Amino acid sequence: MELHDFIVVGSGCTGAMAAQTLVESGARVLMLDGGKRGGVYQSITPSKNFPAIRREEQDQHRYLLGDKFESIPAGKVSTGEQLTPARRFMIEAADHFLRHRSDTFFPMESLGYGGLGAGWGLGCCVFSENELKKAGLPVAEMQSAYQLVSDRIGISGSSDDAQAFTFAHLEGIQPAPRLHPTAEKIYSRYAAKKTALKKNGFHLGRPALALLTQEKDHRKPLDYRDMEFYDDKGLSAWRAWITVDELQKKNNFMYRGSTLVTAFHEENGSVRVESLNLDTQEKETFHCRKLVLSPGVLSTARIVLRSMDENNHRLPLLCNPYNYTPCLVLSETGKSLPDALTGMAQLSLFHDADGTQTDVAMASLYNYRSLLMFRLLKEVPLGFRDARMLMNYLLPGIVIMGIHHPESAGGEKFLHLEADSSSPTGDLLRTVYKLNETESAKITAREKLYAKAMRKLGAWALKRVSPGHGSSIHYAGTLPFDDNGKPFSIHPSGRLNGTENVFIADGSGFRFLPAKGLTLSLMANAHLVAEKLLKK
Amino acid sequence: MSSSPFEKEAAVFGRYLLRDEPNAQSVQLYVSAMQIRPVNCTMRDEKIIRFALQNSGCLAMIDGALAFSKRPSALREKMLVMTAILETQPAYANLFLPQQRAAGYRILMGFRLCGAAFRLLAGKMLLVFI
Ligand SMILES: Cc1cc2nc3c(=O)[nH]c(=O)nc-3n(C[C@H](O)[C@H](O)[C@H](O)COP(=O)(O)OP(=O)(O)OC[C@H]3O[C@@H](n4cnc5c(N)ncnc54)[C@H](O)[C@@H]3O)c2cc1C
Numbered sequence: 331m332e333l334h335d336f337i338v339v340g341s342g343c344t345g346a347m348a349a350q351t352l353v354e355s356g357a358r359v360l361m362l363d364g365g366k367r368g369g370v371y372q373s374i375t376p377s378k379n380f381p382a383i384r385r386e387e388q389d390q391h392r393y394l395l396g397d398k399f400e401s402i403p404a405g406k407v408s409t410g411e412q413l414t415p416a417r418r419f420m421i422e423a424a425d426h427f428l429r430h431r432s433d434t435f436f437p438m439e440s441l442g443y444g445g446l447g448a449g450w451g452l453g454c455c456v457f458s459e460n461e462l463k464k465a466g467l468p469v470a471e472m473q474s475a476y477q478l479v480s481d482r483i484g485i486s487g488s489s490d491d492a493q494a495f496t497f498a499h500l501e502g503i504q505p506a507p508r509l510h511p512t513a514e515k516i517y518s519r520y521a522a523k524k525t526a527l528k529k530n531g532f533h534l535g536r537p538a539l540a541l542l543t544q545e546k547d548h549r550k551p552l553d554y555r556d557m558e559f560y561d562d563k564g565l566s567a568w569r570a571w572i573t574v575d576e577l578q579k580k581n582n583f584m585y586r587g588s589t590l591v592t593a594f595h596e597e598n599g600s601v602r603v604e605s606l607n608l609d610t611q612e613k614e615t616f617h618c619r620k621l622v623l624s625p626g627v628l629s630t631a632r633i634v635l636r637s638m639d640e641n642n643h644r645l646p647l648l649c650n651p652y653n654y655t656p657c658l659v660l661s662e663t664g665k666s667l668p669d670a671l672t673g674m675a676q677l678s679l680f681h682d683a684d685g686t687q688t689d690v691a692m693a694s695l696y697n698y699r700s701l702l703m704f705r706l707l708k709e710v711p712l713g714f715r716d717a718r719m720l721m722n723y724l725l726p727g728i729v730i731m732g733i734h735h736p737e738s739a740g741g742e743k744f745l746h747l748e749a750d751s752s753s754p755t756g757d758l759l760r761t762v763y764k765l766n767e768t769e770s771a772k773i774t775a776r777e778k779l780y781a782k783a784m785r786k787l788g789a790w791a792l793k794r795v796s797p798g799h800g801s802s803i804h805y806a807g808t809l810p811f812d813d814n815g816k817p818f819s820i821h822p823s824g825r826l827n828g829t830e831n832v833f834i835a836d837g838s839g840f841r842f843l844p845a846k847g848l849t850l851s852l853m854a855n856a857h858l859v860a861e862k863l864l865k866k
Numbered sequence: 867m868s869s870s871p872f873e874k875e876a877a878v879f880g881r882y883l884l885r886d887e888p889n890a891q892s893v894q895l896y897v898s899a900m901q902i903r904p905v906n907c908t909m910r911d912e913k914i915i916r917f918a919l920q921n922s923g924c925l926a927m928i929d930g931a932l933a934f935s936k937r938p939s940a941l942r943e944k945m946l947v948m949t950a951i952l953e954t955q956p957a958y959a960n961l962f963l964p965q966q967r968a969a970g971y972r973i974l975m976g977f978r979l980c981g982a983a984f985r986l987l988a989g990k991m992l993l994v995f996i
Contacts, residue, residue, distance in 0.1 A: 384959040391895060391954040399899045402950045404943060664967035703962050704950040711936065713929030713989075714945050715883050716982040718961065723975055726964045 334360045336863075337603055337618040339591045339633075340625035340836070341365065342445020343849050344856040346573040347479060348622050348835040349583065351860035358582045361574070362605060362616065364427075364441025364625075365587020368419030368448070371396070372561045375416070380556035380700045381669045393560055394702060403705065410438050411797075412701065414559045417449035423608060427590050428629060429750055429758035435649070437761070437800040439628055441608070443587060444571030446626070446803060447849070449559075452539040452567055453675055453694060454485050455846030456498045458687035464738075464842035466811035467855060468822065475854035475861075476500060483568040483853075484546045485538050491524065492535020495680045495690065495846060504543045506536040507552050510697040512662040512727055513676035516787045523786050531683040532783045537675045537694060540568035554670035556700045567674075589614065592755055593636040594621055594832055601831050611754060620863060623826075624835040624856060627805040628745070631838070632759055634809065634818070634826065635747045644744040645818060648807030648843040651765065651773055653796045654732040655781065656698075656706070657789035662727035673700040679731070679783065680846075681776060691776055692845040693733045698725060709795065729789055733780055734802055734845040735773050739810065741766045763799045804848050806837035823866075824859030835859040872897040874919060879948040882925045884958065888948075895951045900944070911940035917996045924992055930982060931989025 338349045341363040352359045371393040376383060383390050395401050396415035403411045410421055420442040428439045440446045456476045462469045477500055486504040487497045497503050509517060520527065520534040527534070541558075543551050549572070550564035558567055565572055577583045588608040595602045603616040623630050631645050677695040698706065703721055706728075710717035721728075742764040750758040765773070781791035812819035815827045820839035826832045835856040837848060844851075876896035880888025907915065914932075918925050918941055932939040953962045 381959075381963060384954075384963060385956055388891070388956060390956070391951060394954045395950055398902050399947065399950075400903075402899070402903075402947055404903065404905075405938065664971055665964065666966040667964050699964075702950070702953055704946060704953050707949060708942070708946050711934045712982050713926050713933055713985065714942075714949050715885075715926060716930065716978060716985070717933070718883070718949070719978055720975065722962060722964060723967060723971065 331617055333600060334358065334616065334618040336360070336620050336622060337362060337601070337616060338622045338624060339363070340445060340623075340629070341443055341570060341574045341585070342440065342624065342626060343447040343450070343570045344836040344852050345445070345624035346447070346570040347482075347853040347856040348624055348860040349577055350482065350573055351857045352864065353577050353580055353583045355864050356582060357864065360584045360586065360616070360618070362589045362591055362603070363443065363585065363587050364423070364590060364608065366419050366422045366442045368416060368442070371416040375557065375561045377563060378555070379669050383557075403708070413449060414701075416560050420446060420448050427606075427608065427754055428632070429753040429755070430628070430761065431748075431758050432761040432763065435761040435763035435800045436798050437628060437649075437805060438803050439626060441590070444569050444574065447570030450849060451675060451694070451847070452541050453678075453847035454480070454538045454540055454850040455496050455692070456500065457844050457846065457851050458690075460686055460688040461690070461842070461844040464688065465844070465851075466822070466839065466841040467851070468858070471858055472851070472854050473499070475857050476850065478857060479850060479853045482573070483540045484542045484549065486541050486543045487538035488536035490535035491528070491533045492537070492678050492680060495533060495682070495687070495692070496535065496538035496678065503538065507539070507541065507543055507672050507674070508554065508670070510671055510676050511665070511668070512659050512697055512729060513695060515659055515662060516695070516729065516789060517677060519787050527783055527786060530779070530783065531681050531685065533680045533682065534677060534787070537678040539674055541672075541674060542566040552672060554672055556671040556673050558673050559700055590755075591625065591633060593633060595637065596829055596831060599831070606754060620831045620833060622833045622835050622860065622863070627808055627836055627838050628759060630834060630836055631745060631808045632747065632755070632757070636757070638818070638828070642746055643818060644746045645808040646739050646810065647743045647745055647761065647763065648737045648739060648805070648840065649743070649763065649800060650737050650802040650804040650843055650845055651735040651769075651799070652732065652802035653773075653777060653794055654730055655777070655794045656792045657729045657731050657784050658724060658792055659727040659729060659789045661788065663724050665726045667699060667726050671697070671699065673697075679780070681779065689736055690845055691733060691735050692847075693731045693780055696730045696732065698728050698730055709793070731780065731784060731791070733777060734804065735776065736845040737843045739807055739841060741769065745808070804843060806840035806843045806848065809834065809838040810841045811839040823862045833859055833863055872900045875900070875944060876948060878919050878922045878925065879945050880952065882922065882929075883945070883949060883952060884961070888952065889955065889957055892948070892951050892955055896948050899947050899951065905940045905943045905947075907940040914939070914993070914996055915941050915944070927985045927989030927992055929989070930986040931993050934986050
C-alpha cells in the first residue's frame with residue numbers, strides 16, 4: 331500500500347491552485363481527477379480570425395457546431411447551452427457519473443481536465459472587506475493570497491471606476507484589451523453621465539480578466555482573433571489545465587485522470603480514498619496522510635455525505651441568481667465590425683446602492699459575434715428569415731448584459747443524497763432551490779434599475795431572459811465555515827470539522843456569495859488552505 | 867427513415883431561408899444532423915411540417931406565427947438546425963456577418979418588419995386550419 335503525503339482531488343481552478351502551493355513547497359502530491367479531455371476540435375481550428383474563418387473555411391461547421399451538431403441548442407434555454415464544441419468536454423460524462431435531480435435547479439458540473447476552468451469567462455474580482463467578512467474568509471490573508479494568485483495566472487484590467495470592484499489594490503495588472511466599438515460608445519457615454527449614475531450606485535469600467543495583453547512566461551498576449559470560445563492558441567487566457575500541465579513537469583507531482591473519488595475514510599492517522607475508474611468502472615483505493623478535496627462544491631457535497639454516511643442530511647446551498655438581457659445601442663446598428671476583436675466581457679457595471687460594497691450586483695456586458703447569430707435568432711419573435719435580416723442589421727449594436735446577484739444563506743435552498751440504483755455510485759444529489767418573494771422582488775427591482783442605467787448609457791434593454799436557477803455556474807456554501815466544530819462545516823483552516831486529515835479547498839465553506847465572479851476568491855482560498863496545511 | 871424526406875426538408879428550408887437553392891454541402895449536413903439528433907415531433911408538429919413542406923409558399927407565415935407564439939415547435943427546431951448549418955457555410959457568410967449599411971436601409975427594415983407582421987397574422991390564421 332502506497333501512502334501519499336497529499337492527495338488533491340480535482341484539476342479545476344481550486345485544485346490547480348492548492349496543488350501548485352503544495353508542489354512548490356516541495357511536498358509530494360497525487361492529483362486524482364475526472365480528467366476528461368477535449369482537444370480534437372481545437373486541433374482542427376485554423377489560426378485565422380473569426381471573420382476569415384467564416385468566409386474561407388469549408389469545414390468550419392465541425393468546430394463551430396460540432397461533428398454531432400452538439401452545439402445547436404434543442405428545446406428550452408438551458409445551462410451549458412452556450413458551450414461551444416471545443417468546450418463541451420468539460421461536461422462530458424458528468425450527467426452519468428455526477429447524478430443530479432431537481433425540478434428547479436440546473437447546475438453545470440465538470441469531470442474535465444481543468445474542470446469548469448477550461449472554459450470559464452475569465453472574469454476576476456477581489457471581494458471587498460465586507461464581502462470577505464460575510465463569506466467568513468480572513469480579510470488580510472485573502473488580500474495577500476489574491477496578489478499571489480494574480481501573479482500566477484496574469485490579469486489584465488484598467489484603473490477606472492470599476493477598479494474598486496475588480497482588481498482593487500492588486501499590482502502587476504496588465505492593460506485591458508482593446509474595446510469593441512459599441513462598448514467604446516457606452517464607455518465614453520458613461521464618462522459624460524457618471525455623476526448621475528454614481529449617485530444611483532452604478533459604477534462602470536473594464537472588467538479584470540485572466541487574459542494576457544502582454545507576454546508572460548511561455549504565454550502570448552491576446553491576438554484578437556475573436557476565437558476565445560473555440561481555442562486556446564497562444565494560451566493568453568488562463569485555463570486551470572495550463573497550471574496542471576506545468577505541475578506535471580515536476581518530480582513531486584503525479585496526476586491520475588479517469589478517477590472519480592466517491593468517499594473517504596479516516597483510519598490510524600491517514601485517509602483511505604475510495605474511487606471508481608471512469609473507464610472500467612472498477613473500484614480503486616488510495617491512501618494519503620492529508621486529503622484535499624477540490625472537485626467543485628456539488629461534488630464535494632456528494633463525497634462528504636457518502637463518507638459521513640448521512641445520505642438524508644440536508645446541506646445548504648448558495649448560487650448567484652442570474653438573468654441576461656440583450657440591449658441595443660441604436661447608433662451602432664447597420665455597421666460593419668473590425669475583424670480584430672475579443673469575445674470576452676467588455677465592460678462591468680456594478681450596482682452598490684449604499685456604497686459600502688456589501689450588497690453589490692454585477693453586470694457583465696458582452697458584444698455578440700463569435701457565438702454565431704443562430705443562437706439569437708431563436709429568441710426573436712419573428713420567422714427565421716425576417717429575424718436573420720433584422721439581426722444582421724442590429725447585431726453590431728447588440729450588447730448582452732448578464733446580471734449576477736449576491737446570495738445569502740437561508741430560504742428553501744438545500745441538497746441531499748438519495749439512493750439511485752441506476753447510478754454508477756448508487757446515489758444521486760437532489761437539490762431544492764427556491765427564491766422567496768422578498769429575494770425575487772429585490773432581483774426584479776434591481777434589474778429594472780439596471781435597465782434604466784443602460785438607457786442612460788444609450789443602450790435599450792430588449793428582453794429579459796431567465797436561463798433558470800443554477801445557470802450562474804457559481805456554487806458555494808454547502809459546508810459553511812464554522813470554528814466551533816459543528817458537523818458538516820469547515821474549520822477556518824480548511825479542515826472538514828469532524829475529521830483530522832480532510833481539507834476542503836473549493837467554495838463549500840463560503841457563507842455568502844457576492845455577485846462578483848467568485849473564482850479568483852476560490853483560488854485565493856485554495857492557496858490559503860494549502861498553505862495552512864503545510865504549516866501544520 | 868430514408869434520407870430523402872430530410873433532403874426535401876433541407877431543400878425547402880434552405881430555399882426559404884436563403885431565397886435561393888442551398889448548396890449540396892448544406893443539404894448533406896442537414897440530413898446528417900437529422901439522423902444524428904432527430905427532432906421529436908408530436909402529431910400536431912407532423913401535421914404542420916407536412917403542410918409546410920407541401921405548401922412551401924406558406925412557410926414564412928407559419929414560421930412567423932410559431933416564433934411569435936413562443937411555444938415549442940418541431941418545425942422551428944428543424945429550421946434552427948438548417949439556419950445554423952447555413953450560417954457556417956462560407957458561401958453564405960455575408961448573410962450573417964454584419965455589413966456596413968446605408969442610412970436608407972432603416973426604411974427598408976421598416977418595410978420588412980411590416981411585412982413580417984402581416985406574415986405573422988396570416989400564419990396565425992393558417993395554423994387554425996392545419
Ligand atoms: C462558461 C463559464 C463561464 C464562467 N465564467 C466565470 C467568470 O467569468 N468568472 C468567475 O469567477 N467564474 C466563472 N465561471 C465559474 C468558474 O468556472 C468556477 O467557479 C470554477 O471553475 C470552479 O472551480 P472548482 O475548482 O471549484 O471546480 P470545477 O471547475 O468544477 O473543477 C472540478 C474538478 O474536479 C474534478 N472532479 C469533479 N468531481 C470529481 C470526483 N468525484 N472525483 C475526482 N475528480 C472530480 C473535475 O474533473 C474537475 O477537474 C464560469 C464557468 C463557466 C462554465
